[in-house]
Amino acid sequence: MNRVLTGADRFCAAAGMLAERSVVLVELRGPDGITRRLSARTTDLPGELRRSAPGATLLSSDGSIRVEIRADELHWVEGLEGTRRHEG
Secondary structure: OEEEEEOOOHHHHHHHHHHHOOOOEEEEEOOOOOEEEEEOOOOOHHHHHHHOOOOOEEEEOOOOEEEEEOOOEEEEEEOOOOOHHHOO
16 A cells, blocks of 8 residues: 655654554664664654654564655555565
């Protein structure tokens, strides 16, 4: 499933969608290549997404969900099992 999230509530919407899918751990990968592991349930994910630079990517720990952070929208891509290790 691919979705484009727009509007001021896009960060909360993405965090809510992760919670609905019972995602516990995520990796936030900055455009500079620095990766941070975050607990999805205890971290302010909307705030982390809002503060992330365009080009950053949020990945679920199992690699099945990727959220690409763009300047004015988030690109949600789901159904990626087995592809996480191949992304650069």
